[in-house]
Amino acid sequence: MEVSLSGSVRDAVGGLASVEVEAETIRELLTRLIDRYPKLEHHPEEGIAVAIDGTIYRDSWETPIPEGSEVFLLPRIVGG
Amino acid sequence: MNDPKYTGQEFKVVGTRVKRPDGLDKVTGRARYGADMSAPGQLVGLMLRSPHAHARIKKIDASKAEKLAGVKAVITSADLPDLTGGNSGLYDTLENCMARDRALYDGHAVAGVAAIDRTTAKKALKLIKVTYEKLPHVTDVDEALNDDAPIVQPRYAQDGRHGNLINKGEFGHGDIDKGFAEADVIVERSYKTGQTHQGYIEPHACLASVSPDGTGELWVTTQGHFAYRNNCAQLLGMDIAKLKVTSSEIGGGFGGKTHVWMEPIALALSRKANRPVKMVMSREEVFKASGPTCSTSMDIKIGAKKDGTIVAARAECRYMNGAFPGMWGTLGGMTAFACYNIANNKAIGVNVLCNRPKVAAYRAPSAPMMAFGVESTIDQLAKELGTDPVELRLKNVAKEGTLAPYGPVWGPIGIEPTLEAVRDHPHMRAKLGKNQGRGVACGFWFNIGGQTCSDLNIGPDGTVNLTVGTIDVGGARASLALIAAEELGIAYEDVRTNIGDTSSLGHNDTTEGSRGTFSSGMATIFAARKAIDVLKERAAKMWQIPVEAVTWEDGSAHAVGNEHDNLSPLTLKDIAKKAGNTGGPIAGHHEATADGAGVSFASHIVDVEVDPETGKTTILRYTVVQDAGKAIHPDYVEGQFQGAAAQGIGWALNEEYIYGEDGRLQNGAFLDYRMPVCSDLPSIDTKILEIPNPSHPYGIRGVGETSIVPPLGAIGNAVSNAVGVRMYEVPMSPPRILKALDDASA
Numbered sequence: 001m002e003v004s005l006s007g008s009v010r011d012a013v014g015g016l017a018s019v020e021v022e023a024e025t026i027r028e029l030l031t032r033l034i035d036r037y038p039k040l041e042h043h044p045e046e047g048i049a050v051a052i053d054g055t056i057y058r059d060s061w062e063t064p065i066p067e068g069s070e071v072f073l074l075p076r077i078v079g080g
Numbered sequence: 081m082n083d084p085k086y087t088g089q090e091f092k093v094v095g096t097r098v099k100r101p102d103g104l105d106k107v108t109g110r111a112r113y114g115a116d117m118s119a120p121g122q123l124v125g126l127m128l129r130s131p132h133a134h135a136r137i138k139k140i141d142a143s144k145a146e147k148l149a150g151v152k153a154v155i156t157s158a159d160l161p162d163l164t165g166g167n168s169g170l171y172d173t174l175e176n177c178m179a180r181d182r183a184l185y186d187g188h189a190v191a192g193v194a195a196i197d198r199t200t201a202k203k204a205l206k207l208i209k210v211t212y213e214k215l216p217h218v219t220d221v222d223e224a225l226n227d228d229a230p231i232v233q234p235r236y237a238q239d240g241r242h243g244n245l246i247n248k249g250e251f252g253h254g255d256i257d258k259g260f261a262e263a264d265v266i267v268e269r270s271y272k273t274g275q276t277h278q279g280y281i282e283p284h285a286c287l288a289s290v291s292p293d294g295t296g297e298l299w300v301t302t303q304g305h306f307a308y309r310n311n312c313a314q315l316l317g318m319d320i321a322k323l324k325v326t327s328s329e330i331g332g333g334f335g336g337k338t339h340v341w342m343e344p345i346a347l348a349l350s351r352k353a354n355r356p357v358k359m360v361m362s363r364e365e366v367f368k369a370s371g372p373t374c375s376t377s378m379d380i381k382i383g384a385k386k387d388g389t390i391v392a393a394r395a396e397c398r399y400m401n402g403a404f405p406g407m408w409g410t411l412g413g414m415t416a417f418a419c420y421n422i423a424n425n426k427a428i429g430v431n432v433l434c435n436r437p438k439v440a441a442y443r444a445p446s447a448p449m450m451a452f453g454v455e456s457t458i459d460q461l462a463k464e465l466g467t468d469p470v471e472l473r474l475k476n477v478a479k480e481g482t483l484a485p486y487g488p489v490w491g492p493i494g495i496e497p498t499l500e501a502v503r504d505h506p507h508m509r510a511k512l513g514k515n516q517g518r519g520v521a522c523g524f525w526f527n528i529g530g531q532t533c534s535d536l537n538i539g540p541d542g543t544v545n546l547t548v549g550t551i552d553v554g555g556a557r558a559s560l561a562l563i564a565a566e567e568l569g570i571a572y573e574d575v576r577t578n579i580g581d582t583s584s585l586g587h588n589d590t591t592e593g594s595r596g597t598f599s600s601g602m603a604t605i606f607a608a609r610k611a612i613d614v615l616k617e618r619a620a621k622m623w624q625i626p627v628e629a630v631t632w633e634d635g636s637a638h639a640v641g642n643e644h645d646n647l648s649p650l651t652l653k654d655i656a657k658k659a660g661n662t663g664g665p666i667a668g669h670h671e672a673t674a675d676g677a678g679v680s681f682a683s684h685i686v687d688v689e690v691d692p693e694t695g696k697t698t699i700l701r702y703t704v705v706q707d708a709g710k711a712i713h714p715d716y717v718e719g720q721f722q723g724a725a726a727q728g729i730g731w732a733l734n735e736e737y738i739y740g741e742d743g744r745l746q747n748g749a750f751l752d753y754r755m756p757v758c759s760d761l762p763s764i765d766t767k768i769l770e771i772p773n774p775s776h777p778y779g780i781r782g783v784g785e786t787s788i789v790p791p792l793g794a795i796g797n798a799v800s801n802a803v804g805v806r807m808y809e810v811p812m813s814p815p816r817i818l819k820a821l822d823d824a825s826a
Contacts, residue, residue, distance in 0.1 A: 004487055007249035007410050046169065047407070051488040055775060058530060059673040072487030075249065075410045077526045079593025080278070080335025080441035080785055 133743025259392025282331025304590025371440020523789025594782020728791025
């Protein structure tokens with residue numbers, strides 16, 4: 001699947017706007033991305049979120065990623 | 081008024097305006113806030129703070145203070161070893177709580193004292209001798225990026241970029257160069273916003289007690305007692321389970337109580353003194369040494385075709401993070417153009433360090449500043465195009481299926497309905513007089529979910545205790561009781577919601593990001609449904625029939641099937657009364673990571689009158705329209721809309737941190753930091769729209785933050801229309817308005 005990247009996440013993969021990754025869950029996606037781009041290693045603990053078909057997941061790493069989904073890697077959002 | 085146009089679900093008690101459970105205690109003074117708890121033998125803790133904006137701490141001599149009668153403990157950074165294990169964010173917290181080798185801003189803590197009373201503690205502070213070497217400082221976000229600016233945090237400096245530039249978050253899609261080339265009209269402007277404080281009435285306060293056996297307790301005003309527990313335990317080398325944190329009633333937070341400030345120091349003092357230690361910040365300390373929001377400086381460029389189609393937009397906003405890095409620019413970049421469907425857009429949020437206090441979240445953090453620039457520019461674009469500013473916004477509004485600037489495709493969203501409601505509102509047809517102007521602006525906020533758990537226990541008389549771990553900042557206890565009552569089919573008055581301490585529930589994320597009612601509401605729904613499963617089992621036992629033959633309806637178990645016709649329904653109270661004989665206490669529990677928070681949009685209308693002699697702006701009329709998803713308790717929802725708008729009005733017109741050339745804060749008191757009071761404001765009208773969030777069983781979105789986003793832009797547009805001169809800087813204080821008028825006539 002194609003995973004779109006933005007913000008500091010994009011910086012960690014050398015400025016790429018998107019990467020191709022095969023993954024069935026958010027956990028798999030993050031594991032494979034970190035394997036390929038070690039600079040992403042600290043991003044999950046510092047804060048990362050994954051948007052799957054418009055829904056943003058901050059913590060539920062077992063969430064399945066359906067085939068053909070639109071997937072974005074985003075900074076983790078905080079609020080007041 | 082509720083607008084049921086978009087609501088699909090029918091509710092019995094949710095959506096009603098029931099009496100708030102905390103009201104009586106709060107108006108009679110019975111409610112216990114952070115400073116209201118005491119313990120036998122408690123000491124008074126005070127902090128010594130840096131008088132310099134930036135200074136090397138060469139030596140701290142506390143020997144005289146330690147010898148003063150009545151002083152029980154003095155601590156400096158030497159008493160706080162680095163236990164952060166390489167976690168840079170946690171190290172920042174440690175350094176912010178107590179300066180290490182350098183004081184990084186005016187008010188940075190350098191030592192803490194615990195003594196038998198306040199007088200003794202104050203004397204002790206005067207006896208601590210700190211030898212400083214003053215260093216160059218910078219407090220302005222643009223000056224911080226000058227080549228010769230002093231570097232605030234050398235450990236964050238990286239090759240190839242300015243030492244104070246932490247990072248840039250870039251968002252958007254399309255080709256903005258191509259888009260601007262297609263534009264018939266382009267408006268490009270620069271703006272600035274001042275640094276503001278959340279201005280919560282209650283200052284930071286806590287009572288800390290650490291026993292020699294390593295266990296501890298902390299009573300504290302906070303938005304997130306679990307986060308405080310985790311942070312304090314990590315910084316002090318304590319086991320998380322051995323530190324119990326209880327959240328007091330909270331007198332406002334708005335993001336400022338999401339971080340620890342002096343609480344680890346209070347615990348460290350207590351541990352050293354072997355006595356409880358109470359610490360309460362003064363208002364000056366709150367201003368100087370808690371977490372205000374960012375000041376900003378930004379450049380906005382928007383281009384459109386003659387027919388009003390916006391074809392390109394670019395925003396770059398520099399966010400002043402204070403002395404420690406945050407993600408404020410990133411959030412600003414994500415929110416900049418979220419209200420609109422623009423084929424080619426790019427928004428860049430830049431995080432910059434200065435010698436000011438560590439910035440914390442402030443209600444929809446970072447969005448109001450960016451919205452000020454974007455919404456001001458859109459109004460100017462409408463003027464250039466000769467079109468109505470509301471119609472221009474509607475023509476370019478984001479809808480379900482629009483690609484959001486930060487990535488995902490929007491699901492059902494409410495920006496278009498809020499704008500339509502604004503267009504059709506009687507407020508828009510009210511006549512304006514001399515020196516009066518009207519402004520409209522839109523705003524967006526994400527809202528978040530996160531880790532949540534709750535416990536629902538049914539007592540022997542059938543009343544219900546609901547325990548949640550998200551603190552009540554704006555009506556959660558009433559809303560969650562309504563939700564529990566709705567699910568169980570009982571009266572609202574039969575449910576009491578409690579905020580559990582950290583030893584009574586699993587981890588709950590902080591009440592921030594408008595997540596409290598969304599997340600704990602979800603946990604409450606599922607906890608109640610689990611309790612209903614138990615209630616059905618107990619009814620089946622009482623009837624001696626299979627549980628499959630029992631249904632739950634309107635607060636009672638019903639036996640279904642012809643063979644059970646003779647069985648009268650059993651109410652929750654009937655079943656609760658017999659719980660001891662059918663299996664013991666009846667409860668429901670739910671823990672989860674609540675994801676799927678629904679984004680929220682608002683559109684505001686404001687009328688102002690500006691006195692051309694004094695530059696003073698009076699808010700004549702204000703209307704908030706916001707999508708709540710589902711308003712569980714409409715009074716509270718309206719209160720959130722009004723409160724957010726009121727804070728935005730203060731930000732837009734008067735509030736601002738003012739620093740002297742010496743880098744010291746000049747107005748750290750409410751007398752000089754001018755927040756709006758009731759007499760400054762009209763009654764703020766509200767209109768709740770309900771476009772359900774499909775990811776929540778009741779359709780709930782967050783409601784607490786979004787309506788602080790539009791006021792800066794709306795008031796900027798209104799003031800500019802009133803005086804006939806465009807305002808580019810917030811706050812639009814009287815001197816700034818007079819200067820703009822003078823400059824325009826020069």
